[in-house]
Amino acid sequence: MVVRKSTGFLILLFVGSLVMAGLFFIHPRLHRDDCERGLAKRRHLVRELQLTDLCLFTEARYTRHLSQADLHSPFQDYPMAFEHFPSGSLVLPPGHLAR
Amino acid sequence: MIQLAGINKTFNVGKPNEFKALKGIDLEVALNEVSVFIGPSGSGKTTLLSILGCMSRPTSGRIWLNEREITSLPERFAAEVRRETFGFIFQNYNLIKGITVLENTMLPAYPTGIGHRVIRDRAVSILERLGIESKAREPVEHLSGGERQRAAIARALINRPSIVIADEPTAHLDSALARMLLDIFAGLKQEGKTILIACHDPLVFESPVVDRVISMRDGGIV
Amino acid sequence: MKWIERQRAFIDFTLSSLWRRKAKNLSLLMVYALVIFLLSSVIFFTQALRKEAEAVLDGSPQMIVQRTVGGRHSLIPTDYAEKIVQIRGTSSVKPRLWGYYYHPATRSNYTIMVPENYPRPDDTVEIGAGVLRTWGPLRDGSFYFNAHDGETVFLKAINTMTNETDLVSADLILMSETTFRKIAGVPEGYATDLTVRIRNERESQTIARKIIHVLPDTRPILKEEIIRTYSSIFDWRGGYVIVLLGGGVLAFFIFAWDKATGLSAEEKTEIGILKGIGWDTSDILTMKFWEGAVISLTAFLLGVISAYVHVYFASATLFEHALKGWAILYPEFTLRPSVNAFQLAILFFLTVVPYTLITIVPTWKVAATDPDVVMRH
Numbered sequence: 001m002v003v004r005k006s007t008g009f010l011i012l013l014f015v016g017s018l019v020m021a022g023l024f025f026i027h028p029r030l031h032r033d034d035c036e037r038g039l040a041k042r043r044h045l046v047r048e049l050q051l052t053d054l055c056l057f058t059e060a061r062y063t064r065h066l067s068q069a070d071l072h073s074p075f076q077d078y079p080m081a082f083e084h085f086p087s088g089s090l091v092l093p094p095g096h097l098a099r
Numbered sequence: 100m101i102q103l104a105g106i107n108k109t110f111n112v113g114k115p116n117e118f119k120a121l122k123g124i125d126l127e128v129a130l131n132e133v134s135v136f137i138g139p140s141g142s143g144k145t146t147l148l149s150i151l152g153c154m155s156r157p158t159s160g161r162i163w164l165n166e167r168e169i170t171s172l173p174e175r176f177a178a179e180v181r182r183e184t185f186g187f188i189f190q191n192y193n194l195i196k197g198i199t200v201l202e203n204t205m206l207p208a209y210p211t212g213i214g215h216r217v218i219r220d221r222a223v224s225i226l227e228r229l230g231i232e233s234k235a236r237e238p239v240e241h242l243s244g245g246e247r248q249r250a251a252i253a254r255a256l257i258n259r260p261s262i263v264i265a266d267e268p269t270a271h272l273d274s275a276l277a278r279m280l281l282d283i284f285a286g287l288k289q290e291g292k293t294i295l296i297a298c299h300d301p302l303v304f305e306s307p308v309v310d311r312v313i314s315m316r317d318g319g320i321v
Numbered sequence: 322m323k324w325i326e327r328q329r330a331f332i333d334f335t336l337s338s339l340w341r342r343k344a345k346n347l348s349l350l351m352v353y354a355l356v357i358f359l360l361s362s363v364i365f366f367t368q369a370l371r372k373e374a375e376a377v378l379d380g381s382p383q384m385i386v387q388r389t390v391g392g393r394h395s396l397i398p399t400d401y402a403e404k405i406v407q408i409r410g411t412s413s414v415k416p417r418l419w420g421y422y423y424h425p426a427t428r429s430n431y432t433i434m435v436p437e438n439y440p441r442p443d444d445t446v447e448i449g450a451g452v453l454r455t456w457g458p459l460r461d462g463s464f465y466f467n468a469h470d471g472e473t474v475f476l477k478a479i480n481t482m483t484n485e486t487d488l489v490s491a492d493l494i495l496m497s498e499t500t501f502r503k504i505a506g507v508p509e510g511y512a513t514d515l516t517v518r519i520r521n522e523r524e525s526q527t528i529a530r531k532i533i534h535v536l537p538d539t540r541p542i543l544k545e546e547i548i549r550t551y552s553s554i555f556d557w558r559g560g561y562v563i564v565l566l567g568g569g570v571l572a573f574f575i576f577a578w579d580k581a582t583g584l585s586a587e588e589k590t591e592i593g594i595l596k597g598i599g600w601d602t603s604d605i606l607t608m609k610f611w612e613g614a615v616i617s618l619t620a621f622l623l624g625v626i627s628a629y630v631h632v633y634f635a636s637a638t639l640f641e642h643a644l645k646g647w648a649i650l651y652p653e654f655t656l657r658p659s660v661n662a663f664q665l666a667i668l669f670f671l672t673v674v675p676y677t678l679i680t681i682v683p684t685w686k687v688a689a690t691d692p693d694v695v696m697r698h
């Protein structure tokens with residue numbers, strides 16, 4: 001006996017929703033301890049070393065320490081400097097400068 | 100009893116190509132009979148059948164089916180009447196391509212909310228009666244002309260209509276198949292169904308199954 | 322029950338109907354799922370980074386004071402600290418020594434830094450996990466630096482930081498003050514900048530103003546400004562993220578619109594047939610609703626689930642390539658899941674709803690016409 005099409009679809013939909021709910025609402029709970037431990041370590045390090053930035057883009061001053069950048073740093077690496085793509089276009093100038 | 104009073108149908112009202120397809124038709128059709136509408140091409144047979152079957156509304160006039168007026172029903176109820184009272188067999192069958200004979204047969208029952216299994220069993224038994232149950236799982240385009248017609252008949256019968264409407268049902272059939280079709284109609288009549296056919300084919304309207312022949316010309320009954 | 326049975330019957334039909342054009346509909350589904358995947362990956366990723374930045378940088382110094390010369394960040398004399406401490410509300414001021422080191426062999430940049438207490442010998446460094454990954458071959462287990470004065474300095478790595486802290490520490494090279502001054506060329510009496518501890522954080526603005534007043538060549542940066550900087554980059558509603566995505570989404574909708582609006586003659590005929598055999602307008606629209614819903618719900622689930630896996634299990638590997646750009650060094654990090662029901666709902670309304678509407682709308686007119694045309698096919 002073949003499964004009725006809508007039954008198949010509804011089962012898939014149900015399973016999919018369960019997987020989604022499991023991922024979004026249960027998985028974070030299972031890993032909370034791990035995550036909190038990692039976060040605590042990072043926080044500790046930031047406090048201890050007095051860090052100010054995330055280490056995401058290391059290619060230029062204004063992308064590595066983007067909260068510390070001065071208004072002109074994107075233009076100052078050297079006169080023929082290429083734009084650091086794509087991070088140079090993704091990062092915005094520090095909020096307090098844009099004000 | 101189906102009663103028609105002063106049925107007019109005008110296409111493209113108010114435009115230069117205005118056309119009166121039906122002109123004041125008054126008619127009574129007995130139930131549980133086979134009635135055939137004949138007449139030259141363009142005389143209004145198809146138009147009349149579609150109005151009878153709640154597919155379109157007359158420009159003026161009324162139709163009663165067993166004392167119930169069916170011409171002024173709102174769309175939803177018209178669809179319900181069309182679904183539950185009438186079964187249609189279209190000239191070109193109008194089966195939906197790419198899906199199976201069984202599903203095509205079951206389609207008119209989908210909006211009724213009747214259980215899937217009930218409908219399926221019903222469809223299978225109709226297909227069995229028409230001798231094409233072996234094709235139930237085939238897509239319709241694999242069928243021969245005669246099989247397609249039987250699939251179309253099966254679809255017309257799924258909601259157990261009291262009236263079956265067939266427009267030119269023998270147009271694409273050879274005479275052997277046409278006779279088979281008439282046998283099917285005879286069986287349906289025996290079950291108490293009313294059958295309305297539009298057709299040019301003498302094989303049909305001269306057949307003993309037919310109780311009444313209604314002749315049309317230029318949008319009127321003659 | 323009847324209602325459910327009807328809906329299921331319509332779903333049956335829609336599925337059969339979609340299945341007829343498997344190749345076309347499956348590829349549509351895939352493209353659609355891909356768009357949703359990208360859209361939600363970006364949203365999850367930026368959201369996670371934003372939350373991470375907020376949580377982690379909460380430990381940043383309350384205030385940094387930089388000196389600017391000629392419009393650019395310059396070294397600050399350490400005796401500025403004494404003037405700042407005298408401002409009421411500040412509790413301590415500490416010099417910070419940090420800078421960049423460019424390693425020509427692999428063309429990568431590192432951040433060199435002096436911790437407040439570096440308990441190890443001068444000829445050693447403590448490194449972030451990313452340094453080891455990118456530095457290239459070591460000489461006798463030592464890092465080789467070109468100092469500011471042209472000398473060569475060999476430093477032994479004696480501790481590697483755990484990669485759990487990569488997001489803040491991947492490129493760090495920690496060393497003693499003496500070594501730093503030698504390599505970076507920062508003279509005694511100068512620091513990179515100063516960090517200021519404040520008693521009452523609410524007064525930070527006032528204190529910043531006072532600092533500029535006393536030391537006009539300085540620029541104070543507040544912690545809240547640091548956090549705000551990160552929030553605004555990773556805010557998907559603003560900034561470049563939405564512009565980047567906008568293009569993709571728009572392209573998809575043009576595609577979907579084209580597909581959905583031009584009802585083919587065949588589809589029109591089918592709608593006519595269904596009406597002829599007793600479906601009413603609302604039945605047709607319900608069926609079409611399911612057609613849109615089947616595709617968009619499936620694409621939504623596929624896209625969102627795979628985006629979750631991508632961002633939280635695979636550390637957003639696809640973005641790594643996109644974000645890396647000129648950077649050689651990319652941190653290895655696992656993000657903390659931080660998606661909430663609200664974001665899911667937004668994604669749902671941005672994707673499933675419009676697509677379903679796009680499928681229904683063009684059917685409306687066709688579905689509302691009298692079915693008698695099917696008698697004439």
Ligand SMILES: Nc1ncnc2c1ncn2[C@@H]1O[C@H](COP(=O)(O)OP(=O)(O)OP(=O)(O)O)[C@@H](O)[C@H]1O
Nearest residue numbers: 110111118120138139140141142143144145146147
């Ligand atoms: N939608 C329409 N608009 C304008 N004229 C129409 C329309 N539908 C039908 N007609 C006209 O109405 C007349 C009657 O058509 P109908 O199809 O009822 O004839 P018929 O008797 O079924 O003919 P045939 O035997 O050829 O099938 C024809 O002249 C046709 O051109």
Ligand SMILES: [Mg+2]
Nearest residue numbers: 144145266297
């Ligand atoms: Mg006709």
